[in-house]
Amino acid sequence: xxxQILYTQVKWSRAAVAVLSAIAxxxxxxxxxxxxxxxxxxxxxxxxxxxxxVLGPALGVVAFFVGFILVAQAWAxxxxxxxxxxxxxxxxxxxxxxxxxxxxxLLLLVPTIALWLGVMLILSLVTIPESLNAYPGTVTLRFxxxxxxxxxxxxxxxxxxxxRAAYIxxxxxxxxxxxxxVLGLAGYGEVVDAVTGALLRWPxxxxxxxxxxxxxxx
Amino acid sequence: MxxxxxxxxxxxxxxxxxxxxxxxxxxxxxxxxxxLGPNGSGKTTTIRLMLGMLPPQDGTIEVLxxxxxxxxxxxxxxxxxxxxxxxxxxTLTVDExxxxxxxxxxxxxxxxxxxxxxxxxxxxxxxxxRLSKGEAGKxxxxxxxxxxxxxxxxxxxxDGLDPVIxxxxxxxxxxxxDARKATVFISSHLxxxxxxxxxxxGVMDGGRLIAELPMQEFRSGIKRLRVAQAPAVRDAAPFAxxxxxxLSAQHEQWVVRGWQPEMREWFQRVGADVRDIQDLDLExxxxxxxxxxxxxxxxxx
Amino acid sequence: xxxxxxxxAGLAIARGALALGVAATLxxxxxxxxxxxxxxxxxxxxxxxxxxxxxxxxxxxxxxxDAPIADRTLSLDGVTLRYRGMxxxxxxxxxxxxxxTRGLARLRAGTGAALPALLDTAAWSLDVRxxxxxxxSDLYVRDGRTNWRHTLKHPIQATDVEAGLLTRAGxxxxxxxxxxxxxxxxxxxxxxxxxxxxxxxxxxxNWSAAGRACAAGALASCRLVLERYRPKExxxxxxEPRDYRDVxxxxxxxxxxxxxxxxxxxxxxxxxxxxxxxxxxxxxxDPFGGAVRGTLLAHAIELxxxxxVARLVERRPADADLEAISLLADAAGVSEDxxxxxxxRRTFAALEPASGAxxxxxxxxxxxxxxxxxxxxxxxxL
Numbered sequence: 001x002x003x004q005i006l007y008t009q010v011k012w013s014r015a016a017v018a019v020l021s022a023i024a025x026x027x028x029x030x031x032x033x034x035x036x037x038x039x040x041x042x043x044x045x046x047x048x049x050x051x052x053x054v055l056g057p058a059l060g061v062v063a064f065f066v067g068f069i070l071v072a073q074a075w076a077x078x079x080x081x082x083x084x085x086x087x088x089x090x091x092x093x094x095x096x097x098x099x100x101x102x103x104x105x106l107l108l109l110v111p112t113i114a115l116w117l118g119v120m121l122i123l124s125l126v127t128i129p130e131s132l133n134a135y136p137g138t139v140t141l142r143f144x145x146x147x148x149x150x151x152x153x154x155x156x157x158x159x160x161x162x163x164r165a166a167y168i169x170x171x172x173x174x175x176x177x178x179x180x181x182v183l184g185l186a187g188y189g190e191v192v193d194a195v196t197g198a199l200l201r202w203p204x205x206x207x208x209x210x211x212x213x214x215x216x217x218x
Numbered sequence: 219m220x221x222x223x224x225x226x227x228x229x230x231x232x233x234x235x236x237x238x239x240x241x242x243x244x245x246x247x248x249x250x251x252x253x254l255g256p257n258g259s260g261k262t263t264t265i266r267l268m269l270g271m272l273p274p275q276d277g278t279i280e281v282l283x284x285x286x287x288x289x290x291x292x293x294x295x296x297x298x299x300x301x302x303x304x305x306x307x308x309t310l311t312v313d314e315x316x317x318x319x320x321x322x323x324x325x326x327x328x329x330x331x332x333x334x335x336x337x338x339x340x341x342x343x344x345x346x347x348r349l350s351k352g353e354a355g356k357x358x359x360x361x362x363x364x365x366x367x368x369x370x371x372x373x374x375x376x377d378g379l380d381p382v383i384x385x386x387x388x389x390x391x392x393x394x395x396d397a398r399k400a401t402v403f404i405s406s407h408l409x410x411x412x413x414x415x416x417x418x419x420g421v422m423d424g425g426r427l428i429a430e431l432p433m434q435e436f437r438s439g440i441k442r443l444r445v446a447q448a449p450a451v452r453d454a455a456p457f458a459x460x461x462x463x464x465l466s467a468q469h470e471q472w473v474v475r476g477w478q479p480e481m482r483e484w485f486q487r488v489g490a491d492v493r494d495i496q497d498l499d500l501e502x503x504x505x506x507x508x509x510x511x512x513x514x515x516x517x518x519x
Numbered sequence: 520x521x522x523x524x525x526x527x528a529g530l531a532i533a534r535g536a537l538a539l540g541v542a543a544t545l546x547x548x549x550x551x552x553x554x555x556x557x558x559x560x561x562x563x564x565x566x567x568x569x570x571x572x573x574x575x576x577x578x579x580x581x582x583x584x585d586a587p588i589a590d591r592t593l594s595l596d597g598v599t600l601r602y603r604g605m606x607x608x609x610x611x612x613x614x615x616x617x618x619x620t621r622g623l624a625r626l627r628a629g630t631g632a633a634l635p636a637l638l639d640t641a642a643w644s645l646d647v648r649x650x651x652x653x654x655x656s657d658l659y660v661r662d663g664r665t666n667w668r669h670t671l672k673h674p675i676q677a678t679d680v681e682a683g684l685l686t687r688a689g690x691x692x693x694x695x696x697x698x699x700x701x702x703x704x705x706x707x708x709x710x711x712x713x714x715x716x717x718x719x720x721x722x723x724x725n726w727s728a729a730g731r732a733c734a735a736g737a738l739a740s741c742r743l744v745l746e747r748y749r750p751k752e753x754x755x756x757x758x759e760p761r762d763y764r765d766v767x768x769x770x771x772x773x774x775x776x777x778x779x780x781x782x783x784x785x786x787x788x789x790x791x792x793x794x795x796x797x798x799x800x801x802x803x804x805d806p807f808g809g810a811v812r813g814t815l816l817a818h819a820i821e822l823x824x825x826x827x828v829a830r831l832v833e834r835r836p837a838d839a840d841l842e843a844i845s846l847l848a849d850a851a852g853v854s855e856d857x858x859x860x861x862x863x864r865r866t867f868a869a870l871e872p873a874s875g876a877x878x879x880x881x882x883x884x885x886x887x888x889x890x891x892x893x894x895x896x897x898x899x900x901l
Contacts, residue, residue, distance in 0.1 A: 004321035012309060044765045045724040045731065077307050082901055084305040087271045089322045090294035094896040101892055131723045131731045133872075141876040145884040152888035156895040194672065203883040217872040218723040271901045287900075 021114035045129035056213030067150025222401040228277035252416030253405035298362030308347035331364035428511035444494035460510030618680025702812035715869035726765035763794035819847040
């Protein structure tokens with residue numbers, strides 16, 4: 001069963017996975033190139049740190065889209081027939097959802113491995129300033145975690161019934177916006193900061209996206 | 219277990235427009251049950267409720283001994299389902315669709331699937347999205363039959379198909395039923411098609427099951443009578459009066475259900491006389507049944 | 520509202536009685552003759568604490584008398600407390616008094632007789648203002664010259680007030696000591712909040728060779744970093760030719776004409792000769808900063824304790840000739856090389872990479888993802 005689910009997932013997502021993997025593979029090189037013009041010259045620790053502090057979040061953005069797009073591809077195939085086929089299969093719905101989730105999550109490994117290969121390639125070609133170290137494993141793992149979270153959010157929004165998911169999302173967006181606006185206008189910015197902090201700082205849900213994505217650091 | 223499907227007091231509503239009310243249905247095991255009704259009468263909705271795709275708001279549904287929707291997945295292991303519209307993944311090929319379906323049905327007969335594929339003239343590498351309506355219908359029937367299911371639930375399986383393909387599909391179905399003695403629940407608005415294969419009939423209209431009877435009774439039990447000196451009171455009659463309308467000053471035309479020859483005596487007892495008895499074909503019987511049910515509904519409102 | 524005369528008199532009487540009592544205790548205790556010479560509280564920590572407790576109790580008794588108060592000020596142990604936005608008897612105000620007494624007790628333990636000279640507490644005032652209904656506060660510490668504001672996202676606590684006093688005292692410490700004026704002092708008496716990690720990171724990624732060498736463990740380079748910055752010798756003292764581009768990009772420039780900007784553009788684009796030419800003409804900015812040097816002060820106080828603070832507060836004529844490192848090593852009671860080595864260990868133990876994917880982050884992300892997955896398994900229908 002899982003084999004066939006994975007097969008269909010691969011078939012539907014292969015073009016997207018290929019594109020995302022290509023982007024993930026070249027991204028480290030693009031980041032390094034963007035740190036400063038020029039390729040194989042000696043970089044100072046400062047410019048490397050500054051460069052990655054500014055550009056590193058691009059990894060988080062790509063991770064977000066990896067998760068988002070992989071869900072969209074699979075869900076679209078089921079949604080095209082209003083999930084009639086999925087509902088007519090002789091397995092509990094929860095199990096079907098688990099199979100779909102697992103297959104998609106497995107596919108997240110492809111762009112992640114592509115990123116890792118890209119990181120290792122660029123690290124083998126450039127010279128890192130002596131006081132700094134490279135963290136290819138850390139950045140790659142964080143990329144995978146970020147993609148997994150993004151994937152899970154999109155998956156939940158899609159596979160809950162459409163109406164319920166729409167209500168939840170709309171309520172959350174309107175609620176957060178109204179809350180921030182009212183409190184901000186009333187001068188209680190620290191409450192807004194507290195809520196934002198709760199989302200972005202560990203163990204908040206967005207902690208994996210926050211802070212620097214430093215491929216190279218002290 | 220003697221009933222393949224048993225539904226009691228089923229209720230479901232979508233908005234203010236349409237509702238299924240107090241539906242009771244029994245499909246005996248081994249029967250070929252024709253589920254008739256005009257478009258929009260609730261046939262597809264009832265089937266979806268039966269298969270656990272919609273949640274009932276009241277009532278009980280039991281399919282092959284399993285309570286639905288709670289254990290729908292257990293019932294679906296033994297059900298071959300052909301929906302009204304194509305429900306397969308459009309981006310898979312015929313062969314991929316067969317393999318996907320096989321992975322979820324443990325009794326799937328791959329050899330039978332291959333045989334049917336060749337018989338229906340479907341190419342392995344054809345994309346489902348590129349299949350014609352007829353080819354799509356054949357593929358869905360292929361999958362349902364290859365499952366070796368005890369119960370086939372077919373929702374308008376030949377709707378929109380040309381006569382040749384319709385004959386192919388129904389032919390395969392009849393062979394399957396003959397060989398495996400499966401129960402078949404087939405929904406359609408094509409009455410004459412049902413007549414050939416079904417042995418039970420359920421008629422749906424406006425969300426209600428207005429009649430459920432053996433095909434033989436449906437076929438022969440509905441008659442058109444020309445009655446002279448027609449009595450006013452009809453409640454005590456031994457048959458169901460579906461409609462009555464005046465033909466002339468002396469005569470009325472009655473359409474009755476459940477007619478037996480000895481019921482002439484009842485007319486004599488009430489001072490009336492049956493001048494003519496006309497057989498109706500299935501389609502006319504179906505129309506009169508609907509008309510009778512709608513008349514009753516209007517009178518009770 | 521103003522404080523009633525009865526309350527003021529009562530508090531003064533209580534303080535006087537307490538002082539006499541302490542003096543009598545010291546006089547009657549063994550060694551009391553030596554301690555008796557000082558009625559100011561060169562307190563051992565426990566004596567200071569007892570006094571703080573007694574003051575607090577006296578204050579509580581004033582409040583419990585429910586006496587009307589004319590204005591919202593209270594003079595406590597030489598520090599004027601001014602209240603805005605909260606009641607004098609409220610839980611906030613009690614915590615403020617506790618914070619003041621604890622802070623002063625800590626300072627007295629370290630600075631002893633020099634406290635008034637160091638801190639000039641008579642000119643001090645604390646302003647506490649509440650903001651909004653969620654209990655946020657602003658704490659203003661004024662020492663007669665500067666007005667320093669703490670923004671707190673919670674109702675004021677005693678620790679906030681204590682921290683405020685220690686922070687201000689640290690700043691005053693460096694201000695009054697010539698050799699220490701090039702370093703930050705706000706964390707001198709609060710090494711737990713000193714930016715050790717940031718300092719380590721700054722040196723490890725520094726655009727000067729001296730800074731990077733210090734990070735790598737060359738203690739001689741650390742000495743250069745921790746001494747007073749010498750701008751006139753900066754180019755040869757702290758930088759190598761490969762640092763010149765970063766000096767141009769990051770450092771200050773004394774040139775503002777268009778010729779400079781054209782050269783700078785060429786330097787940034789990769790022309791090393793343009794960078795070298797610019798560096799000859801400009802004064803490079805201090806690549807280390809007051810925070811780096813300030814950590815040496817904080818570490819010296821860590822090593823030497825209250826005695827180090829007392830040594831720094833005390834002014835000896837010979838101190839004027841001492842370099843900062845010498846003065847700090849003397850205060851800490853160790854040699855200069857020991858102090859620098861110890862500082863290096865302390866600082867670089869706090870060095871951590873910025874981003875990570877440690878076990879906590881992995882677990883929390885997987886947990887959130889799992890929660891979302893479980894939510895998505897809810898039975899759905901057409």
